[in-house]
Amino acid sequence: MRHVIIGAGIAGVTAAVTIKKYDKDAEVVLIGDERFFPYKRYLLTDFMNNSVKDENIFYTSEEFFAEHGIRFRKGERVKQISSQRKAIKFHHNEVLSYDKLLIATGGRPTLGPSLQPFQRYIQSYYTLQDVLLLKERLQTADVCIVSGEGLSTLDLIRGLRSLGKKVIYIVKEAEVNFPLIKTEFKEGIHEFLANKGVEIIVNDKIVAIEEKEAQFHVHTLNKLTIAADVVFAWEKYQPNLNCTRGCNIEKKEGILVDQRLRTSVEDIYAAGDCVEIYHPGIKDYWINFGWPNATQQGEVAGKNMLGMSVEYEIKETIPFNLFGKPLKARWWE
Numbered sequence: 001m002r003h004v005i006i007g008a009g010i011a012g013v014t015a016a017v018t019i020k021k022y023d024k025d026a027e028v029v030l031i032g033d034e035r036f037f038p039y040k041r042y043l044l045t046d047f048m049n050n051s052v053k054d055e056n057i058f059y060t061s062e063e064f065f066a067e068h069g070i071r072f073r074k075g076e077r078v079k080q081i082s083s084q085r086k087a088i089k090f091h092h093n094e095v096l097s098y099d100k101l102l103i104a105t106g107g108r109p110t111l112g113p114s115l116q117p118f119q120r121y122i123q124s125y126y127t128l129q130d131v132l133l134l135k136e137r138l139q140t141a142d143v144c145i146v147s148g149e150g151l152s153t154l155d156l157i158r159g160l161r162s163l164g165k166k167v168i169y170i171v172k173e174a175e176v177n178f179p180l181i182k183t184e185f186k187e188g189i190h191e192f193l194a195n196k197g198v199e200i201i202v203n204d205k206i207v208a209i210e211e212k213e214a215q216f217h218v219h220t221l222n223k224l225t226i227a228a229d230v231v232f233a234w235e236k237y238q239p240n241l242n243c244t245r246g247c248n249i250e251k252k253e254g255i256l257v258d259q260r261l262r263t264s265v266e267d268i269y270a271a272g273d274c275v276e277i278y279h280p281g282i283k284d285y286w287i288n289f290g291w292p293n294a295t296q297q298g299e300v301a302g303k304n305m306l307g308m309s310v311e312y313e314i315k316e317t318i319p320f321n322l323f324g325k326p327l328k329a330r331w332w333e
């Protein structure tokens, strides 16, 4: 039986390991388009500010895949899925058939239409490759503009401040607009960040960016012009669904799955940040972001691909640490 897994993040790796744990004879092919062995994405900020060394960011290696009997295809991208032929197609047009398929392609921060024309001036911040390039840039950069919401934005701000960078945070609303259920903060999060030396501009947004005198000049809706060495901006976190185009898998924002992580197409499963799953509390579908969710979903998907019957238990919160203080975010309300 051949199990093919698209996406070598924690969801894909966990599924691959789970399948081999319960069926040593299964053929498992794991495909990842990044050029590195899978690493701990949640440590990227600590890697950026040098508190985590290169070797500690990786939790896999060539030996890891050899020991587990997983065929890892590194730096290869899947462009198409044909559910009728039960096969996938790589970017280089090779076709590989599957008995069971898992889509674990994750997601990433994306720009809305208003910022897309300025994409070349904006530093992306999701992959190890992004952070390696950023580390070079930060050697000579002092002023950073950050615009965006969510936990990884707060994480980035923490990392930049710990490197002594001046951080200007441009945010659309006066208060954080993602649901937090528990924090140790006495004050609001913006006030807390201001006390950590972050300059915060609220009720505003970036409308244009130009390159001038070796810096970037950022123009805002409220007619401010701010010069910076690095600009980070994103509007939305979106599942990576390119390889599902042309395939009849049902989707909303993400791939729709049931509690056993089955998609609408037989023998195709999905797990991690690319899926939308029914939440009985809100009686609707929702994307459950986060490392623990993706890990658990990878395990559940792997077991179900082997014919077991295991249900994913929805986790309500994602634990997070900001400048040493814990907070828990809730992804639905």
Ligand SMILES: Cc1cc2nc3c(=O)[nH]c(=O)nc-3n(C[C@H](O)[C@H](O)[C@H](O)COP(=O)(O)OP(=O)(O)OC[C@H]3O[C@@H](n4cnc5c(N)ncnc54)[C@H](O)[C@@H]3O)c2cc1C
Pocket (backbone or CB within 6 Å): 006, 007, 008, 009, 010, 011, 012, 031, 032, 033, 034, 041, 042, 043, 044, 045, 076, 077, 078, 079, 104, 105, 106, 107, 125, 126, 127, 152, 155, 156, 240, 242, 243, 271, 272, 273, 274, 289, 290, 291, 292, 294, 318, 319, 320, 321
């Ligand atoms: C800076 C930062 C800090 C974070 N901190 C935390 C934290 O403190 N706590 C927490 O719970 N979560 C945190 N997260 C989020 C967490 O890392 C993600 O939720 C988790 O990595 C999702 O795992 P995944 O396997 O679903 O997807 P991903 O990790 O995104 O992996 C999917 C992989 O699939 C690849 N891929 C996509 N399409 C294709 C294709 N067509 N062919 C081949 N490969 C493809 C992608 O390049 C990627 O490598 C953080 C994220 C970031 C960026």
